[in-house]
Amino acid sequence: MSEQEQPTDVELDGATVENPATDAPVDAEVLQEITVESVQAELEVALAKIEEQQADVLRAQAEVQNxxxxxxxxxSKAHKFGQEKLMTEVVSLLDNLGRAVEAGKAEQATVDGLLEGVEMSQKMLLDGLKKFNVEQLDPHGEPFNPELHEAMTAVPNPDMEPNTVMEVFQKGYTLNSRLIRPALVVVSKA
Known part of the structure; x- marks a missing residue:
């Protein structure tokens, strides 16, 4: 059939309706029942999917909260216990300093022995700090760098290049290459 020959109107008020595809008469009530039943079944399937998706959303929200x-x-635990290894190193240093103090109290203590103990404790602390990426800045003889050094004064010195660190009052420190304390220095001037 061509488009002009196909029936385009379907009337539902009469007892029978022509099916445009088969030209067979179809009962209007059956057509309505099929339509209502199929729509109702589709609605129930859709509602079941919605309930399932809502349950999935609730589970996902609970998982996000967890x-x-x-x-x-x-x-919180990282903040609370993050410095544990560093503190272990510091406690070991305190133990060594305690032993040095006890040795100093002994009658036969010598200055050399105490100095050696303090130097060992200092080395132990510096080694422990290096494990945590803390580096000491000792810029003696290096060019002055205002990003790492703080000049306390400038002194004329004909034996050194201008803006060279002549003396270090206090060593500086970096943590992971970030300055945590500048070195306090005396700088040469022309």
């Missing part, structure tokens, strides 16, 4: 709570606890 992850957030766990991560907050992990961050």
């Amino acid at each position: 992850i957030r709570r766990r991560s907050e606890q992990d961050v």
Whole structure:
């Protein structure tokens, strides 16, 4: 059939309706029942999918809350116990300094023995700090760098280049290459 020959109107008020595809008469009530039943079945399927998706959303929200709570606890623990290894190094240093003090109290203590003990403790502390990426800045003889050094004074010195660190009052320190304390220095001037 061509488009002009196909029936385009379907009337539902009469007892029968012509099916445009088969030209067979179809009962209007059957057509309505099929339509209502199929729509109702589709609606029930859609409602079941919605309930399932809502349950999935609730589970996902609960999981997100659990992850957030766990991560907050992990961050809290990291802040609380993050310095534990550093403190272990510091406590070891305190033990050595305590032994040096006890040795100094002994009658046969010598200055050389005490100095050796303090130097060993200092080395132990510096080695422990290096494990945590703390580096000491001792810029003696280096060119002055205002990003790492703080000039306390400038002194004329014909034997040194201008703006060279002549003396270090206090050594500086970096943590992970970030300055945590500048070195306090005396700088040569022309």
